Structure formats: C-alpha cells, structure tokens
C-alpha cells in the first residue's frame with residue numbers, strides 16, 4: 001500500500017518542493033491549496049491529487065480531510081505549508097484586519113488541519129505531522145502578526161507532540177530561514193527584503209532553497225527520525241548562529 005502525504009500549500013514554494021520530493025520517492029501525494037491553476041498543473045505533473053482548500057475555513061478543512069480519507073483510507077504524513085508572509089510594519093501601526101487574516105491562515109489554519117487529521121491518525125495509531133515555523137519563531141522581526149504566529153507554531157508543535165505521542169503520532173516543525181520561494185522573490189523584487197543583508201548574515205552565505213526544506217521535512221517524516229517528536233528544526237543556512245556572531249567587529 002502506497003504511503004500518503006497530504007501537503008497544504010503544495011501549489012507553490014516550500015509546499016511544492018515537498019510535494020515533488022514525496023512524489024519522486026514513490027508516495028501518493030494530495031495537495032490542498034487556494035492556488036487552483038498551479039495546484040492542478042503540479043498535481044497533474046506529479047500524478048498527485050489536487051483539492052481546493054482554504055485553510056482559513058474550518059468547513060473546507062473538515063470536508064478536505066473527509067475527502068482524503070474517503071479516497072485513500074489512510075494518511076501517513078501531513079505537511080502544513082499553506083501560509084502567507086507579511087511586509088514590515090510597526091506593531092503600533094499594524095492593521096488589525098491583517099493581523100487576523102495572517103493568524104487565521106498561519107496559526108488557526110494549521111491548528112484546524114492538525115486537529116482533523118491528527119484525530120484520525122491517532123485512531124489509526126500512526127502518522128507524522130509537520131508544521132511550518134520560521135526564524136521569527138526564535139528572533140523578533142518587523143512582521144508582528146507573522147512573527148507572533150510563528151512563535152505559536154512552536155508551542156502548537158510541542159503540545160500536539162505531547163498529546164499525540166502516546167497514540168503513535170509524531171509532530172515536528174521546520175523553521176526555514178530565508179527561502180527563495182515565489183513569496184520571498186516577490187518581497188526581494190519589491191525591496192521589502194535586502195538580499196545582501198540576508199546573505200551576509202547566513203553562515204553558508206546563501207539563501208535556503210525550497211528543496212533544502214523539503215529534504216529536512218522528508219527526513220523528519222522518515223523512520224530515520226522515529227525517535228524525534230516535538231522539535232522545531234531550523235533549516236536556515238546558519239542564519240541563527242551568525243546573527244549574534246557577526247555583532248563582534250573584530251571577528252572576520
């Protein structure tokens with residue numbers, strides 16, 4: 001029986017790279033996204049299934065989960081990559097409607113996807129869930145709604161790991177650094193992010209590629225990571241290590 005991986009946000013960026021990696025490894029892949037045209041095209045190319053899914057809608061998540069289980073009977077992996085970035089803004093000036101929108105997708109959306117699939121995985125006694133954290137889980141950035149949401153993802157991952165572990169389900173997160181996805185490229189193009197500063201502050205002196213994150217996700221979902229649950233793993237080309245190190249002028 002083929003293993004089944006569900007990837008929300010699989011129509012672009014990290015989710016797309018993850019869908020490609022699992023499909024290339026012989027898994028059955030199901031993509032849920034709001035980007036229907038790209039999602040359908042990628043699914044066709046990969047021999048995967050595409051569903052329209054807005055993770056801001058609980059009703060759509062419940063229907064999506066039911067449809068996946070009806071079609072496949074079981075789910076081995078869920079990757080929550082549906083998400084939106086935020087442009088820099090002072091928290092004192094932030095539009096609260098934007099705060100609510102970002103939290104509805106990035107935090108509440110992941111929570112509800114995990115609740116639907118996690119319940120059925122628990123009943124089956126096995127499964128792996130991957131959440132999408134960020135460098136902003138660990139360091140403040142000028143994206144208040146996004147950063148606070150990504151800090152919540154770490155806590156969500158830990159409490160779900162504690163709750164679902166005894167039922168055979170592992171829950172981990174990746175914390176990608178600056179990943180060259182369409183969402184990031186749009187911010188580089190508009191001047192919202194400075195590529196020179198990003199590269200200078202990354203130990204490996206490069207951006208993270210979507211495939212780098214997909215590799216880490218695939219590892220965390222594999223039996224090689226059978227004893228790993230509740231972690232939030234940076235995949236950041238050493239950005240977290242370098243940000244303090246480079247504050248000392250005497251060090252090359």
Ligand SMILES: NC(=O)c1ccc[n+]([C@@H]2O[C@H](COP(=O)([O-])OP(=O)(O)OC[C@H]3O[C@@H](n4cnc5c(N)ncnc54)[C@H](O)[C@@H]3O)[C@@H](O)[C@H]2O)c1
Pocket residue numbers: 008009010011012013014015032033034035053054055056080081082083084085105106132133134135175176177178179180181182183184
């Ligand atoms: N790009 C980075 O540098 C970076 C760094 C850290 C974390 N992340 C996180 O990784 C995840 C993916 O980001 P990305 O850079 O690949 O972005 P992306 O825009 O390339 O891909 C995100 C996908 O999510 C989908 N999506 C957006 N809102 C949705 C919704 N309401 N319901 C369902 N699907 C929805 C989009 O249509 C898109 O296909 C996000 O959670 C993001 O916060 C990205």
